[in-house]
Amino acid sequence: MRRSLTALALLAALLWGAARDACAQGLRRLAIVVGNDTGGGDTRPLLYARDDARKVYDILSRLGGVRAEDATLILDGTAQDLLSALGDMERRARDAGQHGERVALLVYFSGHAKDGALRLGKTQLPLEALKNRLAQAPADVRIGIFDSCRSGMLTRTKGARKAPAFEIESKGARDAKGMVILTSSASDEDSQESDLIGGSYFSHHLASGLLGGADRSGDGRVTLFEAYAYAYDRTVADTADSAAGAQHPTFSYDLAGNGDLVLTDVGGRREGLFFPRAAPSGVYYLVDGRGFVAAEVVKNPDAERRIALAPGRYRVKRRLADRLRVGEIEIGHGQLSTLDEGTLRDAPFADDPVKGARPELALTRWTLGLGGTYQAIFDAPARESLFPATGMLGIDAQLHNFFRRDWVWGFDLALGSAAGTVNLSTGGQVPFHFSEIAAGTSMLVEWPHARLTPFVGARLALLLMSRTFDDPQLPKQSFSTLSPGVVAGLKLSLFGDLGLVVRGRVHYLLYNVDENRSLGYWELASAVSYDL
Amino acid sequence: MTFRKLLVVSCLLGAVAGCGNYSNEDLEFMAALPEKPELSAEVPTRSALMLGETAEYYRLTRNVSLIFNGITEAFLGLIDTIRALPPTTRQPNRRIWGPVPAKQEGWMVRMVMDRAGTTFTYDLEFQPVSDPGGWLRLIHGTYAVTSGVRHGVGQIGIDTKPLRAAGADPGLGFLDYLTVDYTTSSFPIDVKLTFANFDNPLKPSDPKAGHYEYAVQSNGQGALSYDFFNDSIPGPVLDELLVTSRWLGTGEGRADLQVVSGDAFVGAEATECWDRSFRAVYIDKPWAPLERTGTPADCAAIPTL
Numbered sequence: 001m002r003r004s005l006t007a008l009a010l011l012a013a014l015l016w017g018a019a020r021d022a023c024a025q026g027l028r029r030l031a032i033v034v035g036n037d038t039g040g041g042d043t044r045p046l047l048y049a050r051d052d053a054r055k056v057y058d059i060l061s062r063l064g065g066v067r068a069e070d071a072t073l074i075l076d077g078t079a080q081d082l083l084s085a086l087g088d089m090e091r092r093a094r095d096a097g098q099h100g101e102r103v104a105l106l107v108y109f110s111g112h113a114k115d116g117a118l119r120l121g122k123t124q125l126p127l128e129a130l131k132n133r134l135a136q137a138p139a140d141v142r143i144g145i146f147d148s149c150r151s152g153m154l155t156r157t158k159g160a161r162k163a164p165a166f167e168i169e170s171k172g173a174r175d176a177k178g179m180v181i182l183t184s185s186a187s188d189e190d191s192q193e194s195d196l197i198g199g200s201y202f203s204h205h206l207a208s209g210l211l212g213g214a215d216r217s218g219d220g221r222v223t224l225f226e227a228y229a230y231a232y233d234r235t236v237a238d239t240a241d242s243a244a245g246a247q248h249p250t251f252s253y254d255l256a257g258n259g260d261l262v263l264t265d266v267g268g269r270r271e272g273l274f275f276p277r278a279a280p281s282g283v284y285y286l287v288d289g290r291g292f293v294a295a296e297v298v299k300n301p302d303a304e305r306r307i308a309l310a311p312g313r314y315r316v317k318r319r320l321a322d323r324l325r326v327g328e329i330e331i332g333h334g335q336l337s338t339l340d341e342g343t344l345r346d347a348p349f350a351d352d353p354v355k356g357a358r359p360e361l362a363l364t365r366w367t368l369g370l371g372g373t374y375q376a377i378f379d380a381p382a383r384e385s386l387f388p389a390t391g392m393l394g395i396d397a398q399l400h401n402f403f404r405r406d407w408v409w410g411f412d413l414a415l416g417s418a419a420g421t422v423n424l425s426t427g428g429q430v431p432f433h434f435s436e437i438a439a440g441t442s443m444l445v446e447w448p449h450a451r452l453t454p455f456v457g458a459r460l461a462l463l464l465m466s467r468t469f470d471d472p473q474l475p476k477q478s479f480s481t482l483s484p485g486v487v488a489g490l491k492l493s494l495f496g497d498l499g500l501v502v503r504g505r506v507h508y509l510l511y512n513v514d515e516n517r518s519l520g521y522w523e524l525a526s527a528v529s530y531d532l
Numbered sequence: 533m534t535f536r537k538l539l540v541v542s543c544l545l546g547a548v549a550g551c552g553n554y555s556n557e558d559l560e561f562m563a564a565l566p567e568k569p570e571l572s573a574e575v576p577t578r579s580a581l582m583l584g585e586t587a588e589y590y591r592l593t594r595n596v597s598l599i600f601n602g603i604t605e606a607f608l609g610l611i612d613t614i615r616a617l618p619p620t621t622r623q624p625n626r627r628i629w630g631p632v633p634a635k636q637e638g639w640m641v642r643m644v645m646d647r648a649g650t651t652f653t654y655d656l657e658f659q660p661v662s663d664p665g666g667w668l669r670l671i672h673g674t675y676a677v678t679s680g681v682r683h684g685v686g687q688i689g690i691d692t693k694p695l696r697a698a699g700a701d702p703g704l705g706f707l708d709y710l711t712v713d714y715t716t717s718s719f720p721i722d723v724k725l726t727f728a729n730f731d732n733p734l735k736p737s738d739p740k741a742g743h744y745e746y747a748v749q750s751n752g753q754g755a756l757s758y759d760f761f762n763d764s765i766p767g768p769v770l771d772e773l774l775v776t777s778r779w780l781g782t783g784e785g786r787a788d789l790q791v792v793s794g795d796a797f798v799g800a801e802a803t804e805c806w807d808r809s810f811r812a813v814y815i816d817k818p819w820a821p822l823e824r825t826g827t828p829a830d831c832a833a834i835p836t837l
Contacts, residue, residue, distance in 0.1 A: 385556060422556050426650045428680025430559055465554065471681075473567045475616060479554030513555045514622065 027261075028101045029066045030089045030139065031108070033057040034074045034082055039112025039119030041451055041493050048193050050075045052110040052147060052203035059210045060106070063264035063308050079118070079125035082109075086133060093139040104261060105139035110203055113148035131181070135254075140177045141261055143224065147184040147203045149191050180253040180261075182206075182228055184235070190244050198292035202249055205234035208295040212266040212307040220267015220306060227263055234296065266308045273314070273331060274338045275305035280325075284339075285317040306336070316344065324349060367398040369501060371527025373414055375436075377509070378520045385422045386511070387465060387521070388434050392416030396527065400446075408444040408455065413437070420467070430474065432467040439464075442487055453491040459505060460484050483507045489525075497531040553618035561619075561627045561645050564652035564675040565611055566686055570716055571604040571723055573597035573746040573756055576783040578810070587806035587815075589787035593777035596758050600744050603727060604712070606704050607671060607690055610656055614643040634658060636700050642667070650677040650684075658695055658702075668694045670702055678717040688712040706730040706738070720754075720837045722747040737761075737770075747837040752781025755837045759792075765819045767795025783808035784832035789817075805831035 035053025037046040057073045060066045070092065072085045086107070093103040107130075112119035117126045134142045184191040184202035197204045206227055208214075214222045214230030232249045239247040266272070273286065281301040286309060288294040294314060299305050311333045318325040327344035331337050376389035383389055394414025402409050415437050422430040444457030466478040485507030492500045505523040510516065575597040614629045621628035630642035638661050645654040652675045657667035675686040690710040692702045704710075706729045714723040725744040732738045739761055748754040755778045765771050771794030779785030786805040791797045797819050805814040805826070814826035 386554075422559055424556070424560050424563065424681060426560055426563075426677040426680070428563075428677075428683070430563070430681060465552075467554070469559075473569075474559060474562055475553075475618075477552065477554045477558070479550060479552035481550035510550050511554075512550045513552060514557045 027065075027140075028093075028096045028103045029060075029064060029070060029106070030092055030103060031057070031060050031064070031066045031071045031106045032074065032082070032085045032089055033060065033071065034077065034107070034109045034111065034120070036074075036076050036111035036120045038076070038121050039114065040122045040124075042449070043112045043114060043119060044448055046111065046193060047195070048199040048203075049110040049112075049147075052199045052207075053108065055199065055207045056108050056110075056145075056203065056210075058310070059207055059264060060108075062310065063210065063266060063269060065265060066106075077120060079120045079123040082118075082120060082125060082130075083133075086137070090137050090139075093137060097138055097140075102141075103139040104141040104143065105134075105137050106143040106145070107134060108145045108147075110147040110200065113146070118146075118148065135179055142179040143261070144179070144181040145183075145206070146181070147191055147200050147206075149185065149189070178254045180224060181251070182224075182231075183250045185247045186250055189247050192239055192242060192244050192247055194238070196293065201235045201238050201247060202231055204293070205238070205296065206231040208234070208297065210264045211295045211309060212264075212272065212305060213295060213297045215266060215306070218304060220265065221262045222264045222266060224261045224263050230298075234298075264308070266306050269308055270336045271311065271331070271334050272306060272308040272336055273329060274336050275299050275307070276338055277302055277304050279339055279341055280318065282318050282320075285319075287315040287317060289313060311335070318344070323347065324351065326351065364402050365400050366532040367400065367499075367529050368532065369396040369398070369412075369527040369529040370394075371396075371501065371525055373416070373523050373525035375416070375438075375521055375523045378522065382511070382517070382519055385420065387509075387519075388418040388420035390416040390418040390434065390436055392436065392438065394438070394525070394527075398444075398529075403443075406446050406448065408442075408446055408457070410440075410442040410444060410457075410459075412440045412442070430469060430471065432469045434465070434467045436466075437464040438462070444487060446491075451493045453493070453499075454489070455491065456488045457486070458484070459487050459507070461507060463509070479511070479513060481510060483509045483521075491529065499529040499531070501525075501527045501529050503527070555619075555622070557622070558619060558627065561647065561652065562615060563681050564645070564647075564677065564684070565615060565654065566608060566673065566675070566688060566712075566714065567682070568601075568605060568608050570682065570721070571608065571712065571714060573600045573723070573744075574748060574752070574754065575756065575777075576752065576779055576781065576785070576810075578783075586810040587787075587804055587812035589775065589777065589789070589804040590785060590806045590810045590812075592760065592775065593756055593779075593785075593787060596744070596760065596775075597746075597756055600725065600746060600756070600758075603707075603710065603725065604723075606707075607688070607710065610641075610671065610703070611643065614641065614656065631659065633661075635703060638662060639700055640664075651675070652677075658698075658700060660698065660700070668698055668700075670695055683717050685715050685717060686713070688714075706732045719750045720747040722837075749781075749837065753834070753837070754779055765791065765795050765797055769793075769795045771795065778834045778836070780808075780832060780834055783810060784834070785810075786814075786831050786834060803828075803831075807832075 033053050033056050035050035037049045053073065053075060057071060061068060061071055074081050074085060089105055093105055096103045109118060117124040134144055184200065191200055191202060193200045209227040209230035210222050212222065214226040216226055228251050235249055236246055279299055281299050284297040284299055285293050286295045295307055295309060297305055297307055309331055311331050313330050316327045316329055324347045325344040326347045329337055371394060373392040373394055375392060377383040377387050392414040394412055396410055396412035398408050398410040400408050417435040420432050420434050422432060424430060438461050440459050440461035442457050442459035444455045446453050446455035461483045463483050464480045466476060468476050485505050487503060487505045489501060489503030494500055503525045507521050509519040509521055511519050575594045577594060617629055619627040619629050625647040627645045628642060631640035634641040640659050640661055643654060643656050645652060654673045655669050656671035657669050659667045671688065671690050673686060673688040675684050677684040692704060692707055695702045708728040708730050710727040712723065712725050715721065723746045728741045729738060742759050745757040757776045760773045760775050761770050763770060764773060772792040774790045774792050775787055777785060777787040784807055786803060789802040791800045800818045802817040804812055807813050812825055813830040814828060815823050817823055
């Protein structure tokens with residue numbers, strides 16, 4: 001990979017002049033930015049795909065020379081939305097070409113990809129079809145950036161060459177024409193998200209690079225190759241020790257002619273944070289108000305860096321071997337603030353300003369259920385004359401991913417009644433009408449699969465039981481208790497947001513009126529659930 | 533804080549361990565306590581009876597049944613007041629209800645009930661709040677279950693003297709003592725009630741003692757025997773009559789009287805029969821020959837119980 005990066009750098013250097021010319025000539029830039037956290041029933045929702053898309057969209061609009069009317073942001077859209085936007089951009093590109101403008105079309109996608117197709121919610125778009133569509137788009141340069149699992153298969157397919165194999169044409173200064181594809185991971189790798197940075201590693205580093213972190217040349221412009229090289233280095237480094245393994249972004253191109261493409265013009269906008277030459281070298285983290293890393297900057301010795309952060313207040317962190325150096329900086333509108341090392345202070349690692357996110361909150365959702373339950377005490381004598389087997393109707397509400405991902409906090413309420421008979425030890429029978437209200441809260445762990453979601457957990461129920469007698473002289477009797485238990489079940493996704501839940505519970509019940517008796521009971525329930 | 537509020541708070545606090553009165557054994561104890569339906573005399577009646585159109589001794593029998601029921605309801609009300617509460621103590625073969633404040637200010641009341649096999653005993657006791665030294669018993673009862681719920685043999689004894697001596701009003705009028713023996717094992721159900729009253733200065737004519745016997749079949753056929761004091765036979769002395777009334781579930785009945793003491797006709801017997809509309813169809817009173825009506829054949833055949 002190092003070979004490829006070297007080659008990329010060389011390519012960037014050789015084509016530098018042409019790129020600047022192209023930029024100067026007023027390259028019309030069109031962008032479609034897509035983010036979708038969901039990918040259908042057989043995928044687990046992502047946390048930050050939409051945030052990544054917003055971030056890239058903001059950078060392209062603010063620094064990438066993409067006019068507002070030429071940029072489309074699609075969040076949680078469908079494949080048809082993407083194709084429709086692509087058709088619109090193709091029309092714009094064709095019009096621009098007819099007016100003699102050179103056009104660059106950039107498509108960024110952050111979301112799920114599986115089985116050779118991008119997943120946009122419950123819709124799919126075959127990668128090969130999108131690639132062909134992009135290849136045929138009437139733009140001089142087509143750029144596809146795909147941040148999704150196994151997106152590297154796009155760079156394996158026919159018509160594109162992986163970075164390590166590309167050749168550099170050094171003759172002539174023709175403007176580049178063709179297609180470039182960047183992917184966040186190789187064809188057999190997952191693309192990973194990070195709760196600390198609040199995004200995917202690849203998009204985070206790509207964004208940091210586009211903000212200026214990738215400007216190796218220090219000319220205030222970040223080219224496609226620079227951005228890729230920066231994102232590659234940082235993504236591999238950050239994911240090397242992750243449980244999912246290192247993630248290797250890929251790059252391929254099918255270009256005729258020469259010329260790197262400037263993606264962002266950091267120098268042209270005197271707004272952001274300036275790292276003077278005197279600032280200590282190292283990796284600087286610029287943390288936004290939410291505790292997310294807005295940008296990472298590698299500051300080399302004796303080099304300047306300019307990061308085009310959006311106006312706002314940031315905390316600055318630089319990590320040393322034994323401590324942190326932290327501080328705060330304010331970036332005003334149209335203001336280029338300069339980092340002053342003297343304003344930073346030493347801080348222990350415990351005071352790391354990077355707090356990250358509660359990722360489960362991003363996925364927090366409610367499910368409502370309505371169904372029936374059959375409940376019975378294990379002990380036969382108690383079941384016959386104390387607490388009869390009871391059919392119940394109930395509702396439940398479940399809060400998913402509130403405490404942590406795939407944890408479900410549930411609340412349920414059920415009412416039921418039954419008839420029973422007390423067999424007195426002195427002989428004779430006393431018939432009664434039994435009724436019960438059960439209110440419970442449960443903590444479950446679920447494992448979402450394609451259509452089936454098994455779950456297990458614990459439940460605590462408040463049981464309010466009472467009975468009345470045909471004999472008017474016998475007073476109403478009642479019993480209330482807290483009953484702990486375990487739950488296991490299966491949810492079957494039906495259609496839309498509807499599901500069918502089958503659930504079993506086993507509970508402990510301490511009966512202590514006549515005597516202390518440990519009774520257990522079981523429940524079988526089925527319910528129709530609806531995802532809000 | 534009332535007893536009920538205390539109970540609710542205790543339930544909330546003790547929810548983890550469970551709380552309530554949901555008890556099968558409580559049912560056994562409560563089923564052993566006498567109830568109004570068991571100790572009530574039911575004489576057939578109709579709504580809107582016209583006074584003067586009904587037989588004299590039917591009216592008397594009905595009135596006596598109301599007195600009979602009034603007596604039993606008075607002491608059963610005391611038991612019901614306690615029974616409406618859940619037991620405060622549950623021990624093997626023992627339940628205690630209360631103590632709770634009694635109607636009589638400054639007194640507490642409780643009921644202790646013990647069980648030995650199928651026999652239950654119970655005591656309704658009072659204690660002054662200011663002197664919680666010992667409990668004074670007002671009611672003592674026993675009940676032996678014979679064949680299931682509310683089938684058994686019971687005795688109830690009420691003695692108001694200890695409470696009156698301690699300065700408390702038992703809430704039972706001028707009752708001195710009362711004994712009740714009842715059998716509900718099988719039909720006919722019968723109840724025997726004997727009482728003695730203290731003098732009522734406002735109503736000196738009230739009986740000082742009395743004895744009632746009541747029996748009823750499942751089909752409504754019943755009988756009520758009672759002592760009755762009035763001035764049926766002209767003269768200065770109040771006459772004592774021993775009356776035995778019997779009736780069918782459909783309403784027809786008869787009353788057979790014997791003069792126990794009085795101005796005259798001591799030992800004489802009289803009979804009155806009535807139809808299902810409670811109108812007299814046969815009257816034979818030796819001391820009132822002019823009232824004679826009908827013949828013995830006009831009386832319905834009513835088996836003895």
